[in-house]
Amino acid sequence: xxxxxxxxxxxxxxxxxxxxxxxxxxxxxxxxxxxxxxxxxxxxxxxxxxxxxxxxxxxxxxxxxxxxxxxxxxxxxxxxxxxxxxxxxxxxxxxxxxxxxxxxxxxxxxxxxxxxxxxxxxxxxxxxxxxxxxxxxxxxxxxxxxxxxxxxxxxxxxxxxxxxxxxxxxxxxxxxxxxxxxxxxxxxxxxxxxxxxxxxxxxxxxxxxxxxxxxxxxxxxxxxxxxxxxxxxxxxxxxxxxxxxxxxxxxxxxxxxxxxxxxxxxxxxxxxxxxxxxxxxx
Amino acid sequence: xxxxxxxxxxxxxxxxxxxxxxxxxxxxxxxxxxxxxxxxxxxxxxxxxxxxxxxxxxxxxxxxxxxxxxxxxxxxxxxxxxxxxxxxxxxxxxxxxxxxxxxxxxxxxxxxxxxxxxxxxxxxxxxxxxxxxxxxxxxxxxxxxxxxxxxxxxxxxxxxxxxxxxxxxxxxxxxxxxxxxxxxxxxxxxxxxxxxxxxxxxxxxxxxxxxxxxxxxxxxxxxxxxxx
Numbered sequence: 210x211x212x213x214x215x216x217x218x219x220x221x222x223x224x225x226x227x228x229x230x231x232x233x234x235x236x237x238x239x240x241x242x243x244x245x246x247x248x249x250x251x252x253x254x255x256x257x258x259x260x261x262x263x264x265x266x267x268x269x270x271x272x273x274x275x276x277x278x279x280x281x282x283x284x285x286x287x288x289x290x291x292x293x294x295x296x297x298x299x300x301x302x303x304x305x306x307x308x309x310x311x312x313x314x315x316x317x318x319x320x321x322x323x324x325x326x327x328x329x330x331x332x333x334x335x336x337x338x339x340x341x342x343x344x345x346x347x348x349x350x351x352x353x354x355x356x357x358x359x360x361x362x363x364x365x366x367x368x369x370x371x372x373x374x375x376x377x378x379x380x381x382x383x384x385x386x387x388x389x390x391x392x393x394x395x396x397x398x399x400x401x402x403x404x405x406x407x408x409x410x411x412x413x414x415x416x417x418x419x420x421x422x423x424x425x426x427x428x429x430x431x432x433x434x435x436x437x438x439x440x441x442x443x444x445x446x447x448x449x450x451x452x453x454x455x456x457x458x459x460x461x462x463x464x465x466x467x468x469x470x471x472x473x474x475x476x477x478x479x480x481x482x483x484x485x486x487x488x489x490x491x
Numbered sequence: 492x493x494x495x496x497x498x499x500x501x502x503x504x505x506x507x508x509x510x511x512x513x514x515x516x517x518x519x520x521x522x523x524x525x526x527x528x529x530x531x532x533x534x535x536x537x538x539x540x541x542x543x544x545x546x547x548x549x550x551x552x553x554x555x556x557x558x559x560x561x562x563x564x565x566x567x568x569x570x571x572x573x574x575x576x577x578x579x580x581x582x583x584x585x586x587x588x589x590x591x592x593x594x595x596x597x598x599x600x601x602x603x604x605x606x607x608x609x610x611x612x613x614x615x616x617x618x619x620x621x622x623x624x625x626x627x628x629x630x631x632x633x634x635x636x637x638x639x640x641x642x643x644x645x646x647x648x649x650x651x652x653x654x655x656x657x658x659x660x661x662x663x664x665x666x667x668x669x670x671x672x673x674x675x676x677x678x679x680x681x682x683x684x685x686x687x688x689x690x691x692x693x694x695x696x697x698x699x700x701x702x703x704x705x706x707x708x709x710x711x712x713x714x715x716x717x718x719x
Contacts, residue, residue, distance in 0.1 A: 392595075395582055398542070399643070400571035401599035403564070 211417045214381035218421020218476065219428070221374040222469050225367050226429040229465060232363035239356045246318040246352075248325050248344045250311040254282070256338040261309075264338065268313060271327075273320045278312040285309065308340055319353060371476060374421075378480035382414050386484060410481050418477020419470065426466045433462065492520045493556065494651060494682040495541060500550035502536050502706075510536035512706040513550070518684060520650070523677045525693050526686040527717055528703035534686035537703070538653050541684075542574050543567050555650065572600055575644030575652040575681075579659035581636045583628040583643075589615070590624040593643045600647070614646040618672060634665035638672065645676055652676060654685040658692060666692060690717040 250268075252261065261279075268277050280288070285307040293299055315321060321344050328335055328342045335342065386393065396406050495518040502511040511533045518524050526534045539545045540552060543559055552559050559570055583592050590611055597607045615621045618638040628636055637657060644652060654673065658666035670692055677683045687693065693700060693716060700715030701708055 391582065392584055395584065395595065396599045398571060398576050398582070399596040399599060399647070400568040400573075402568045405599055405601075 422473020
């Protein structure tokens with residue numbers, strides 16, 4: 210009887226689970242990229258030591274700033290050499306054309322533009338001693354909007370899937386109410402209480418929801434064990450990003466499993482409750 | 492004591508059909524009352540209002556002195572446990588035996604097993620079906636099925652028994668047996684209200700007759716007959 214409903218709950222919640230885990234990982238990838246966001250303030254070669262120290266102290270005093278690193282011309286060159294080892298470009302370099310810079314890390318990456326603009330005066334020119342400020346304006350805006358959009362889309366898809374499952378359970382319970390309508394009629398006529406009539410259907414809904422969720426969790430567990438872990442290690446290897454959901458901590462996976470079970474039970478109880486409200490009027 | 496009392500009761504269905512118009516009547520404890528009239532005269536509505544299967548539009552109904560119109564929906568089961576109902580189509584569960592059908596009525600109101608085991612055989616003896624308690628409804632004749640229905644309605648010993656065309660599907664001889672059974676139940680002190688349009692039954696019983704037409708009571712006669 211409830212086979213269709215159980216299967217549907219299982220498949221839907223499985224999709225919800227996979228989807229949530231993927232979205233969670235996308236979010237954590239994006240978050241770690243966000244954390245990398247920094248402002249590079251390139252200094253003019255002729256900057257005085259006083260001005261340099263003044264700037265460094267000033268930047269350190271801003272509350273948004275987490276850390277400031279001074280990179281001297283020499284360090285910059287070494288870095289450049291290390292990054293381009295073996296390349297012909299190194300032979301072309303004469304002297305040291307690279308500028309010294311401050312690398313600023315922020316506590317909240319969303320404030321990057323606000324901070325960067327402090328190096329520009331009212332007329333739109335850079336302040337004294339500063340040659341150029343780089344913080345990847347458009348790229349950062351996109352990144353932030355991607356983070357927000359993926360979150361919203363994920364939530365929408367999950368809500369739609371859950372609603373679809375509810376409609377299916379609702380229909381199953383409605384069918385089983387229909388199949389037992391004569392029994393219910395007699396129950397009502399001889400004075401069974403409303404809860405006595407409702408309880409078996411609510412129980413049926415709860416059972417279908419929980420069983421479906423259980424199957425979904427089992428499938429997720431298997432998938433996680435045999436597929437996702439490998440896939441994610443690949444991502445980590447290529448993108449050098451840590452703290453992914455499944456690998457990072459098993460607590461989050463357990464939480465997801467627990468959440469799916471709870472959602473399954475709720476879906477079952479609520480949808481049979483709705484079906485009863487409309488069709489029993491006891 | 493007034494068992495059933497209607498005060499200015501009107502019932503208008505959602506499709507604007509007027510089923511009852513300003514009905515006033517009193518049925519005393521232990522009475523046997525026929526409600527007669529053509530189809531659509533309001534007989535069935537009359538019965539449905541008493542068990543609160545449908546709400547009144549206007550007026551008040553008192554059952555054993557209690558205003559049932561003010562009854563909250565969670566108190567309706569309590570009301571129905573005090574009113575037995577018999578139907579033209581018996582409403583038996585086809586996948587259960589005679590015993591189980593009657594036991595079901597006690598189970599759903601939470602009676603313990605030992606009460607069920609004591610009361611069901613007793614009521615089956617009363618209706619004359621003690622030796623058929625293991626039969627299924629389809630193995631019984633129409634008259635026997637109606638007896639099961641009566642047994643189920645009466646097993647909880649309700650003070651009121653409502654019968655909506657109980658002999659509608661039965662031949663005259665079988666109907667007579669059913670009427671005898673209802674009379675016996677009435678003699679024990681149960682108030683019986685029976686809606687019917689069968690002339691011969693009403694005429695042979697000589698009980699109170701309330702005649703309805705178009706939602707109005709057009710006659711209320713002690714020891715009456717079907718037609719005037």
